[in-house]
Amino acid sequence: MNNKLINKRDNFGDIRKILMKALRNWYFFLGVLLITFAVAYFANKYTRPVWRVESKILVKSRTDANSAASFLYGTDISNNIVTEGVESYVLKSYPIIFKTIKELNFTHRFTVEDEIGPKLAYGWEPAEMQIDSAIEIMNYGKAFQFIVNDEGHFKFFAKEDQTNASTLYEFGQTVEYKGLTFRAVKKRNYDYSRVINQEFTFSLRHPDYITREYTNKLIVVAGPDGSVIDLALLGTIPEMEINFINKLIQVYIEDELERKNEQATKTINFISKELKRITDSLNLIENRKTTIRQKSSAQLSQSAVQLYNRLDDVESQSVQFESKLAIYQQLLTTINSSYNFDDLSGLAAIGIEDAGLRKLIDDLVNEQEKIDQAERGTGQNTNNPFIKRARDNVERLKTSISESVNNLVATTKQNKSRLDGRASRIRSEIYSAPGAQQSLVNIERLNLISENLYILYNTKKAEAEVAKASASTDIQVIDPPMPIGGPEKSDKRNYLIALFLGITLPLGFIIGKDFLSNKVAEKEDIEKHTNIPVLGQIWRHAKGKGMLVVHNNPKSVVAESFRSIRSNLNFFTSDVDHKTFVITSSVSGEGKTFSSINLATVFAFSSKKVVLIGADLRRPKIFGDFGLKNEVGLSNYLAGSAFKSEIIQATEIPYLDIISSGPVPPNPSELLMNNKMGELLGELRKEYDYILVDTAPLGLVTDAFILMNFADHTIFLARQNYTPMEAIKNVQDLYETGKLKNVSILFNDVKDQSNNYGYGYGYYEEKRK
Known part of the structure; x- marks a missing residue:
């Protein structure tokens, strides 16, 4: 085969191969798409809408020739520590955000459960919790249940402590419970009637966690000259993000004035x-x-x-x-x-x-x-x-x-x-x-x-x-924080992601499987790694119907593939009258016996005398599929304990005889090297038009090499998704060194019929049940 031709085809062949595999596995894509769209549907249903809150601030020039300090000193002795280009760092710095979190009291959180999950009760908390800072530090990470019993009383308990669930406390009363000392103060103008018996969860969050959370999600973008800064936050509660940005700007201004002075x-x-x-x-x-x-x-x-x-x-x-x-x-x-x-x-x-x-x-x-x-x-x-x-x-x-x-x-x-x-x-x-x-x-x-x-x-x-x-601040709020547009629903985006994943995941799986696999998957895999001609390919047949597929169903697509192989073999040996074919493979299980039986059958269908020899003396197989015995066979003849006439058995198929392997000998290779093997084949050439020799795997023992010396043509079996790619490379090495001559590769058990290379026997195909 011309390697240059292979390389030219590779540019488009791989893409075509991937697309064809994707089409053949459409059901796999459909299944993954159904799963990803189901995930997107439930994600949309159970995801809260997100709001985007934005604000703009102006950082005025730090040089003011008319300032009082400049007038008195000739220069400004105030500390102009915030300079252009640094504001984005300062606004997102840990101390500024930490101070903002503490002043907003974000460490106190009330939540309620709804159909989606925990929902933050920001702005309608049932009480203002007054807790000493030292005690609060010791209780970070704890959560308690808070239930308004009536307008003057509430219940406060840990989930695991149901014994205290019935205890009532008055609003404003100092409560000591599980190391936490606090006062729950009623909020003015709060309609307690709508939250009576509603269960809130009160938790004390560590300010470090909240600070890191806001540091990551706060978006600070400085303009080209650094004078205008855009602030943005994404959140499910716009009022909370508005308050945060307002407080952040206030803290930033206070910090700036403090450091300027x-x-x-x-x-x-x-x-x-x-x-x-x-x-x-x-x-x-x-x-x-x-x-x-x-x-x-x-x-x-x-x-x-x-x-x-x-x-x-x-x-x-x-x-x-x-x-x-x-x-x-x-x-x-x-x-x-x-x-x-x-x-x-x-x-x-x-x-x-x-x-x-x-x-x-x-x-x-x-x-x-x-x-x-x-x-x-x-x-x-x-x-x-x-x-x-x-x-x-x-x-x-x-x-x-x-x-x-x-x-x-x-x-x-x-x-x-x-x-x-x-x-x-x-x-x-x-x-x-x-x-x-x-x-x-x-x-x-x-x-x-x-x-x-x-x-x-x-x-x-x-x-x-x-x-x-x-001293005065150089910060001026241009646009106060406010929600931009409506809530951002991710429905469309999630469905687009689902579509993308539904296509890329199975496609990636197919490509990855091919990339990681070391098995022969396509005819092109053989052609890429060897110059040995491909004799043809045999389609996968239904399991459980026996080995005599050509004999039992002569109009099947498998039978037609064997007919095509018969024609190709005659082309390779057109100058030989009585032909001997040796059939081998790299490892056991690649279909030598199946191919030998059906190839011998298709030769017999042309009214030519055919003998099939079971030369795999280690694992006798052929006789059983024809309902014959294996008591006397090739091993007996080679050992000198039987005559040629005693080992030849006729089958129910006209013109087809077989010679079974016979009892397993202790020295198979030595028997095959016996001169009697050559004598037997020479005598059989006089009586039969075709001699097919089924041998042991080439990669396991040397039996096949011995018999190849008598063959007019050697057939090497490769099975789809079974034969290792290394076996094809080894055969190529033997072919290049001259140890293996007159050989072709037969691709067996091909599942996908879309790779029908010109056979066109679809109308013979068996009906699938």
């Missing part, structure tokens, strides 16, 4: 600590000044006063430079030692006059807050591109700030050194004054410096408080 609060706290230290210094200085004046009546001369005033001016400037150096050093230490930048904005507010440097510091604080915020929402994922980019920005800003501060340190040190030189010259003139005057002047000078610092810090504190008070 966080930096201003840190600045105020930092300045307050410095003010306390300066105040303590002022008190100490005032006490020392009073003491000196009490001990001495020192009065300053006019020249001394002038000198001290000049020194005050110089040292005041020097102290300011020294304070700046301390702030610069603290800035460098904070930047280089950690990622905790809590004090940076406060330090910048009181000690940095350079607008560019203050902008860099604000950017650094904001970038670090971005990282902290993203990590709260997504975890410390180092592969997160947003976090990675923010960390790169932090390192870049730290380098720029360090360079700028180091330059300021160098400049400030030069200025301070110059002032210190002037102060030293003035002090040399003052030291000639009396000691009391010197002490008093020094105290006055320290007092003036401290008062100036006190005024400066108070001014900065006031500015920070104004900035904090002026």
Whole structure:
């Protein structure tokens, strides 16, 4: 067979093969479709309709040049921690949703049973359950039955505790039951008459489970520029999802304001600590000044006063430079030692006059807050591109700030050194004054410096408080949460899924079965794995009608398939007058005996003398189907204990004789290798037109190889869905190596008649009962 032709056919042959199998198994598809549509029907009937609730919010720009903080500081010291692109992470973060769940009290759940199952009684709960948080934590996961007995009483019990089912409690009464302490408070304007004796189930759900549930089902989609965010929820109770989104937005705004004011609060706290230290210094200085004046009546001369005033001016400037150096050093230490930048904005507010440097510091604080915020929402994922980019920005800003501060340190040190030189010259003139005057002047000078610092810090504190008070949210609700359209029924979608599954499941089963199977299923399977010609195929016959199918029903489709095989065999051996055929297979059970008997019968129907030899000396079979005996047969002749005339038995079919196997010998292969086998076949060629030899399976013993040496043509049996594919490959290997010649493959027990390759004997087919 031409391999190139096989490959060309494979492109369409496999698809055609699958489609033909699908058509032949239409009942399988119908059964699966009935099941999937039944499942879809009951799913539609017992599934609650789902509503989609949507809302839109606007995230305004974080930069507001007209804010009070910007007006006072030249930059906004409020903590702009929420930046574009991060809101979707924050809104779905665990802390935000957890807080929303707790404030909505979703951990308390009342349900009732209806025809579908448990139904949430949201909005019409029979009571408000007041439970201490510590006790509630210990009872998460528990469920109790709650029955309204009348407008003033209710029953509360566990399902397994029916002894307490008749106990009545008053609304508002403190109840202690199975470790749970609570008060069931009546709801105002509630029509209790419609729920009397209705059984509710009250359960305490763990907030972690509810948080994860809402984290998974909350849909947050940011617009292209991140300024507009769409929120959506799917749920069976739209009021519940509306309340959740409303509360989520409220919690998000509160959280944003709290964190926006966080930096201003840190600045105020930092300045307050410095003010306390300066105040303590002022008190100490005032006490020392009073003491000196009490001990001495020192009065300053006019020249001394002038000198001290000049020194005050110089040292005041020097102290300011020294304070700046301390702030610069603290800035460098904070930047280089950690990622905790809590004090940076406060330090910048009181000690940095350079607008560019203050902008860099604000950017650094904001970038670090971005990282902290993203990590709260997504975890410390180092592969997160947003976090990675923010960390790169932090390192870049730290380098720029360090360079700028180091330059300021160098400049400030030069200025301070110059002032210190002037102060030293003035002090040399003052030291000639009396000691009391010197002490008093020094105290006055320290007092003036401290008062100036006190005024400066108070001014900065006031500015920070104004900035904090002026903070406002950047979130604006554009569309409040509301149901979009009506309830989403999944009827059509479920039926489409049922149709899809009803087709793909059986189709996948058929394809998977073929893919996983190692059996020969189609004629094409043989043609793909061997160049040995296919002699033909024999259709499956009804079981229980015996082996003589051709003889008993000569017009059946099976009989016609044997006639076609007879013609093909004559074609293969057209130049031989008296023909010998050996019939073998790979394993037992592939139909050698059946094929041998019916092939011999169809040859006999053409008025040709035929002898059928049962050469499977290990498992004698043929004689029984003809009602003959096996007491004397081939084994006797080969052993020399019987003559040829004694082993040939006539059958009821004209022109057909058989030679049975005879008693099972201890050495079958050795007997077949005996020269007498060749002698027997040579003598039989003179008397018979056709000799058919039924041998043992080729894959089990070597008997068939011995007999093939005497054959004009060898027939190898392959049975549909029975013969291993490996057997066909092994036969191909024997054929390619020359160990097996003049061979063809007969495909037996073919079930599907749609693969009738040109035989066209459908009108002979037996009626199916």
